Amino acid sequence: MTVFSVLDLIPLNATQTPKEALDDSHALVQRADALGYGRYWVAEHHNSGAIASTAPAVALAYLGTGTERIRLGSGGVMLPNHSPLVIAEQFALLEAMYPGRIDVGLGRAPGTDPITARALRRDMSRETVDRYPSDVLELAGYLGDVHEQVDPELFKKLRAAAEVPNTPEIWLLGSSLYSAELAGVLGMAYSYANHFAMNGNPVQALDHYRENFRPSAALAEPKAMVSASVLVADSIEEGRRLDLPTRVFKYQLFAGEIGPTLTPEDAKTFSERVVNGDLWKRAAGSQHVGPADLVADGLKRLVQITGADELIMQPNGYDFATREHSLVELAREFGLGSATE
Numbered sequence: 001m002t003v004f005s006v007l008d009l010i011p012l013n014a015t016q017t018p019k020e021a022l023d024d025s026h027a028l029v030q031r032a033d034a035l036g037y038g039r040y041w042v043a044e045h046h047n048s049g050a051i052a053s054t055a056p057a058v059a060l061a062y063l064g065t066g067t068e069r070i071r072l073g074s075g076g077v078m079l080p081n082h083s084p085l086v087i088a089e090q091f092a093l094l095e096a097m098y099p100g101r102i103d104v105g106l107g108r109a110p111g112t113d114p115i116t117a118r119a120l121r122r123d124m125s126r127e128t129v130d131r132y133p134s135d136v137l138e139l140a141g142y143l144g145d146v147h148e149q150v151d152p153e154l155f156k157k158l159r160a161a162a163e164v165p166n167t168p169e170i171w172l173l174g175s176s177l178y179s180a181e182l183a184g185v186l187g188m189a190y191s192y193a194n195h196f197a198m199n200g201n202p203v204q205a206l207d208h209y210r211e212n213f214r215p216s217a218a219l220a221e222p223k224a225m226v227s228a229s230v231l232v233a234d235s236i237e238e239g240r241r242l243d244l245p246t247r248v249f250k251y252q253l254f255a256g257e258i259g260p261t262l263t264p265e266d267a268k269t270f271s272e273r274v275v276n277g278d279l280w281k282r283a284a285g286s287q288h289v290g291p292a293d294l295v296a297d298g299l300k301r302l303v304q305i306t307g308a309d310e311l312i313m314q315p316n317g318y319d320f321a322t323r324e325h326s327l328v329e330l331a332r333e334f335g336l337g338s339a340t341e
Contacts, residue, residue: 002303003310004334005039006032006327007075007195007227010053013245013261013318021052022062024320029063031324033070036337040067041075041105041312049259050249057090064098073103075191075227075312076173080108084135085158088142091168092161102168104143105191108132108179133182140170140188145218147186167218171225175200180209187216191225194302195287195314202226206306225310228302229286231317232326236290243285244268246316251276251283263318286316295326296333 008028012021029040042059045051053059056074064072072094077087087104095102137150142160144167146152172183175193183190190209194202206224213222229246233239244267251274252258262270274280288295303311313330315323331337 002308002334003038004330004336005041005071005225005310005312006037007041007043007312007314008053009043009045009051009314010059011261012050012052014259014263014266016260018052022059024323025059026063026066027320028315028323028327029070029072030066032327033067034337035327035331037070037327037331038310039071039073039103039312041073041103043075044078044081044107050252050261051258057087057094060094060102061097064094064101067098069101071101071103071169072098073169073171074105076105076107076171078109079106079135079139080132084139085142085160088139088160092143092164095164095166095168096161100166102166103171104139104168105171105173106136106139107173107193133186136170136172136182136186136188140218143167143170145170145216147216149186170218175205177205177208180205181212184209184212184222185214187214187219189219189223189225191227191310191312192306192308193227195227195229195312202302202306202308206308210307223310224306224308225312226302226306226308227312227314228288228299229314229316230288230295230299230326230330231286231315231322232292232295232329233290236294239289239291240285241268242317242322243289244271245318247271247280247283247285250285251280254279254283261318267318292329292333296330299330 008025010021010025032040042053042056044056046054060072091104137147141155171189171191172179173191192202192205210222231239231243233242241264244264245262248262248267248270288298315326317323
């Protein structure tokens with residue numbers, strides 16, 4: 001049975017303060033919890049005027065308040081930006097706050113531009129990137145998931161917390177075969193970042209993950225997730241109108257000039273003045289846009305062709321109401337929790 005989950009970048013529109021954006025996400029996670037979604041993940045992005053999610057652990061500590069059952073996690077922490085012990089400590093504390101409900105999703109990209117990445121990492125050498133697999137194993141060990149590739153003596157001397165009641169689920173995230181293969185070899189869960197819509201091949205990635213999977217103490221069988229960006233509206237035309245801010249965001253991302261999320265009206269004006277037509281064509285908006293039944297059919301097809309165990313959706317839109325509407329309508333389509341009552 002497919003698990004349906006939510007990915008939140010904590011978008012910041014032109015009229016909001018970061019506090020207001022966080023409050024929107026706080027309301028959205030409570031709605032997702034009540035509707036029956038399985039997980040709620042937030043991402044790590046830096047130096048962006050359109051995204052308030054810079055520190056997943058800090059955001060999750062706040063977003064989890066008032067939730068009852070939904071899992072909370074990172075989608076993901078960009079591990080080369082951090083010390084494995086520091087991230088392990090942060091998520092061990094989250095595990096203490098929300099026992100049995102914490103996920104640690106890890107990625108290896110910087111999640112920002114080169115200048116900010118240099119400020120975050122300090123060390124920009126190739127060695128830092130090549131160290132990623134050993135950093136993943138080190139972090140896992142601090143959280144109680146000790147793999148045979150590392151010396152267990154290290155974790156007798158160092159620990160992330162006095163006691164971690166449950167081992168948080170560790171997921172490797174990526175949009176390449178490298179991440180898929182690494183997750184498989186290490187016996188960890190894998191999430192393919194299909195919501196980027198960068199012409200990747202989720203079927204190939206998930207197949208590659210399963211082909212390389214080796215059972216581990218934490219995971220006996222492959223566990224795969226795929227993501228998608230969504231926007232539900234009453235019609236395809238209305239969906240495309242509401243989705244214009246997402247397309248503008250991607251255009252600005254490619255151009256290296258990201259500002260706060262525009263209103264649909266301002267996004268339309270922006271689209272009429274675009275100077276780089278090729279870039280605008282590349283900057284497609286959400287992948288699944290339109291009436292709920294049409295969007296749900298597309299998502300079910302994605303799950304079918306990839307064989308994914310879980311689907312995580314990034315609800316797009318200028319405001320809270322648009323994103324909430326997508327979650328409510330899709331919960332009804334998928335037969336989740338209170339949406340069917």
